[in-house]
Amino acid sequence: MIYNRVALIGLGLIASSMCHAMRRGNLVGEIVGTARSEETRQIARDDDLCDRVTETAAEAVIDADLVVLCVPVGAMATLAAEIAPHLRPGATVTDVGSVKRAVMDAVGPHVPDDVHFIPGHPIAGTEKSGPRAGFAELFDNRFHLLVPRPGTDAAAVMRLRQLWEGMGANVEEMDADHHDLVLAVTSHAPHLIAYTMVGVADDLRRVTDSEVVRYSAAGFRDFTRIAASDPVMWRDVFLTNKDATLEILGRFTEELFALQRAIRTGDGAHLQNYFTRTRAIRRGIVEAGQDTDAPDFGRGRTR
Ligand code: NAP
Numbered sequence: 001m002i003y004n005r006v007a008l009i010g011l012g013l014i015a016s017s018m019c020h021a022m023r024r025g026n027l028v029g030e031i032v033g034t035a036r037s038e039e040t041r042q043i044a045r046d047d048d049l050c051d052r053v054t055e056t057a058a059e060a061v062i063d064a065d066l067v068v069l070c071v072p073v074g075a076m077a078t079l080a081a082e083i084a085p086h087l088r089p090g091a092t093v094t095d096v097g098s099v100k101r102a103v104m105d106a107v108g109p110h111v112p113d114d115v116h117f118i119p120g121h122p123i124a125g126t127e128k129s130g131p132r133a134g135f136a137e138l139f140d141n142r143f144h145l146l147v148p149r150p151g152t153d154a155a156a157v158m159r160l161r162q163l164w165e166g167m168g169a170n171v172e173e174m175d176a177d178h179h180d181l182v183l184a185v186t187s188h189a190p191h192l193i194a195y196t197m198v199g200v201a202d203d204l205r206r207v208t209d210s211e212v213v214r215y216s217a218a219g220f221r222d223f224t225r226i227a228a229s230d231p232v233m234w235r236d237v238f239l240t241n242k243d244a245t246l247e248i249l250g251r252f253t254e255e256l257f258a259l260q261r262a263i264r265t266g267d268g269a270h271l272q273n274y275f276t277r278t279r280a281i282r283r284g285i286v287e288a289g290q291d292t293d294a295p296d297f298g299r300g301r302t303r
Helices: 013-024 038-046 073-086 101-110 154-166 176-203 209-214 218-226 231-240 242-265 268-287
Strands: 003-009 028-034 066-069 092-095 120-122 143-146 170-173
Touching: 003 013, 013 028, 013 154, 028 038, 066 073, 073 092, 073 101, 073 231, 092 101, 092 154, 101 176, 101 231, 120 154, 143 154, 154 170, 176 218, 176 231, 176 242, 231 242, 242 268
Parallel strands: 003 028, 003 066, 066 092, 143 170
Antiparallel strands: 120 143
16 A cells, blocks of 8 residues: 555546546555535545545545645645645645646645645646546556655655556656646647637637537547636636746747748748648657557547
8 A cells, every 4th residue: 555545635537537546556545535515525425436525625634644636726725724734744745736836836835844745747637527527547658747846755755656656657757847838838828729719710700600510620629629628727727827828828929920921921831841840749749659649539430
């Protein structure tokens, strides 16, 4: 057993996937969970998601040797303040939030000196939310980034690393600011672009809604999947990773203008060179095992 008792605060996609993955690997003694709403807590009881479900976060963390904050980034500070007096000395607090500097700054001050605080972020997810969205394989062969603060106890970091490896992830360590910049490029800006594209299609009155749905081609369809992601989670990502996201969006806008000019002036060489470069990036992602090479993402034949 890597931990005797793990407390999950929030029981959505990531926490429920952790429940399944921890049980699959028989990694921990007891899983205690809690969520804000009685509805989610009841689903967790009905589905036997955790070994025990508590009414409050304060109750959940009692005697836990690992506490995982699995709520939207903007909710973490309040929860950290609520659980802080009930944390067991020597315990570890971690999180799964998509932004790291803001979580460090918001949660860090609440964590007592005798508790280890090791922020983390699984680079794995889907557009689905809630306690029934999780599955044991979510973290398999995906990265989990740990962002320990300088001076963090090495044994505590190693133990947390073992848990994530046991759940199937490849664990790496990264600095918080670098994490936020990398994720702005690979996840945050792309989500904003997808939200925008789907919003634009929705605004185009010359193309009816039914045509958008009926003739939805691969490009747009992939955008709609991303743009179906949880609105609260993504609101918090942009509010808390402001600088890096704005930096990447500035660069994006410049490149978009250059492509716009190439289209207007008929500069085919510019377009072709650009698309050749982007194709190579896609090949790199597939070769790194981070996506399927199957045509249309393995969806098979569709209408
Ligand atoms: P989710 O499925 O939407 O579940 C969120 C959970 O947090 C629910 O149990 C919800 O409780 C609880 N919650 C929401 N707002 C709260 C508040 N103000 N106070 C207390 N509890 C609150 O979310 P998720 O996808 O698992 O995401 C959880 C965290 O993982 C987020 O920080 C997100 O950035 C990060 N993350 C997500 C993904 C992804 O693809 N989804 C990937 C990597 C990391 P109720 O059910 O009772 O409302």
